[in-house]
Amino acid sequence: MSNTPERSWKTLNKDLERITALEQATSHISRPLVAPGLALAFMALTGLITAVLIGFDPLGLIVVAAAIIGAYMAINIGANDVANNMGPAVGARALTIGTALIIAAICETAGALIAGGDVVGTVSRGIIAPEAVAETQVFIWAMMAALLAGALWVNLATWIGAPVSTTHSIVGGVMGAGIAAAGFAAVNWPMMGRIAASWVISPLLGGVFAAIFLAIIKSRIIYRPNMIEAARTWVPILIGIMGGCFATYLAIKGLDKIYKVSFGNAVMLGVVIGVVLTLLMRPVIRRQSAGLDNRKKSLKVLFNIPLIFSAALLSFAHGANDVANAIGPVAAIVHAVQDGGASDRVGIPLWVMLIGAVGLSVGLLLFGPKLINIVGNEITRLNAMRAYCVALAAAITVIFASWLGLPVSSTHIAIGAIFGVGFFREWYHERVLRENRLDTTSPPEVRKRKKVVRRGHFATILAAWIITVPSAALLSAILFYLLNLIVI
Template sequence: MSDNKFDPGHLETLDRDLGRLNAAETAMGYVARPMVAPGIALVFIVLAGLLAAMMMGGTTSGVVIAIAAVFGAYMALNIGANDVANNMGPAVGANALSMGGAILIAVVFESAGALIAGGDVVSTVAKGIVDPEAAGSPQVFIWAMMAALLSAALWVNLATWIGAPVSTTHSVVGGVMGAGIASAGFAAVNWPTMAAIAASWVISPALGGLIAAGFLWFIKERIIYQDDKIAAARRWVPVLVGIMAGAFTTYLALKGIKKLIKIDFGTALLIGAVVGLIAWQILRPVIRRQSEGLENRNKSLKTLFGIPLVVSAAFLSFAHGANDVANAVGPLAAIVHASQAGGLDAAISIPFWVMLIGAFGISFGLFLFGPKLIRLVGSQITKLNPMRAFCVALSAAITVIVASWLGLPVSSTHIAVGGIFGVGLFREWYAERRIIQARVDIPEVPAPAKGERQRRKLVRRSHLLTIAAAWVITVPAAAILSAMLFFLIQFIVG
């Protein structure tokens, strides 16, 4: 009879056991959560290797190409995690896009750019930096390309981990250079090309920053600090959006659709001018209707720049996908070509399955690991609003056009981040200038104390130093790592 009696002690024991189980499950959740993204990335990398092995069938080079595809998939993931933040960061930081919306737009347009118009710069990656004939044999060239691809991926992964947006283009260039030197000596490197790339470390961010600051000055002088802000916006916002439309049309004509049709610089500029004029005419009544009923304040102006900013981010993603996918699949395409043809005499083409690895890898990398760098670029360097972010996006397109006209190799990463720093530093200078002007007009206004002036700094100097240091050491770091990997591969296979 006593066995059937209700015992409260059993409930207490059960509660304690359930509490322990709940605590264990919670702890496991915290442990497992950081492993979800790397787990999905690992599955993608393995699938890329299996796809390559399946596409190559039973060829003797199938294993080598499968390993190269694994390295290419790993690089594509890192491009998505690091490089794409430069396109989406300003729009997210200005609250024109949510993080989810930015990732969705970037995934769609990065993939479209990679698959529709990608692969234009593969020959530069494969042949323009190091002479393939200097390697002596296709096999040595293949080992060099594999070392370059893996070293670039490892370097970009490290940069993402420490929170530094670096140029994936320069990472690949450094990797190819280091492997080329290790395999064939310093004479194999095209040093004039490397000198031009080194010059772009300074030219890209400086030009991007100056152009972004120039547009922000124009917006402040012609719109923000006018008595009737709405009337000024009706006049100038269509002009600015028309310039943006023309710039991106020229940008895409020059950089994004070479695979589909060849367009010279003058023709691209003419097409961009026509599209810009059409956009200006279309947007004049649109902006007028959109501005009706808005209060005469800065907050109202932000709504007029929101949609153009989102469109500019989408265009930047398309152009980035078209150009930078070659950083992931360029060496892989060179390896496939060298394995099948026994050399690099003919022009290199990218098989569609290779482009798929690059496009999906960039998308997965952005989705799984991109938010960290998007937040850094968008809000942790300097505070952005739609007007400032619009200036950064417009600067990126115009800087690439100017660089193409001058024949200078530039980095989209350096341009975008340089534009953000340019906007922030200009705001510091402009605020200081207005304080000085106010003291001239009203002498009684006291000068701000040194500590107060320091607190008014609008750009985080720690990020400036970290990013600049990462930019400077990207090529030599990737080169040294690539040379070490090349010797390691030779030791393993030799």
């Protein structure tokens, strides 16, 4: 009988251990479901608020459905596209992933609300002719199908770890719905040709510009006898170039909704800011570099702050521009339901803009880390100098493409710049530094480590880019046919 309490305690301990193990297992299983659950809650809240604002009649429920799909698209844009802006800074260890997410959420939301604009082309920038979908029901289902198809494709791309263009996804969706609604003649094929050309041109330009700036940094700073002294000369110039380029970039792509600036004036603004910033940064860099050791790792300190600012500015411009991919079709559907038929341009109500702005932040906070890690760490190794080249190349390529009138993707540019940095490093080490990176005697794992660009990611991303528009178009056409069975 004396052992009974001891046995009871042992039994109780075993039961508590089982309960603890069960709780841990349940927590481990349910953790991956938290982010999707919060995303669904945001979509449900969006639908409820929209229903209160619009009403519960049949036409109002169509707007509710569009708002929910728009929220879903905004979440996916935040999850996929934020990596282009924050990935390089995180990969260079200039920002922790938590800090990057907070900065991106603030800047994306600010860009969407401050500079996102109040007007958008409802037929996605001339992809299909408005008269081809003039009937109200046809237009509504075409926009709904395009939006849902684009969102589903971006969601799939994020899941497999491929950064794709959300702009091209929605363009493919509009094209597919337009073909399903009115045939191939409804599509503006010259515009589609320009978009297809940008698939090749924009990543190549991004890669070339990034490689050029990395070559300058290597030749003028890194491989100099006194790196710190060379940095005192060149880093202020490089920061001035970055500041000038971002001033031009924001004037062209981020602030034109607030105040219209011509291309020439935007460039002049950039030149003035670049010169002023160069002069201001000279004493700052001299103070920062005081006491630094003459080695490459010391240079990171001088590039960290410009890199953080560039990531924030890219996020602001992205929020200003790409929010239209999520809420443009929603605004078009609201206009069609309230006023009837398609229109070339419609105003975006504030509540619709809020869906896009908040949705971007929800997506990047819940799902952004996966793509940030791939872009920042898994394509090629980035340090502060290489990440700086990527950010600067992204801004310059957008400016250059705007001058040429090319519709480009920020995703393609940023990823192209990262690959450009990686391939340039391979070439530089093999041809300039004469390192033997093509040996056939070392084990395969050693030879693989000597390649600084991971070919597997290159193939996956390239394949995803190629099939984005046709896949979104096919999915949109199928969805349009299914939606058209519903009678308003």
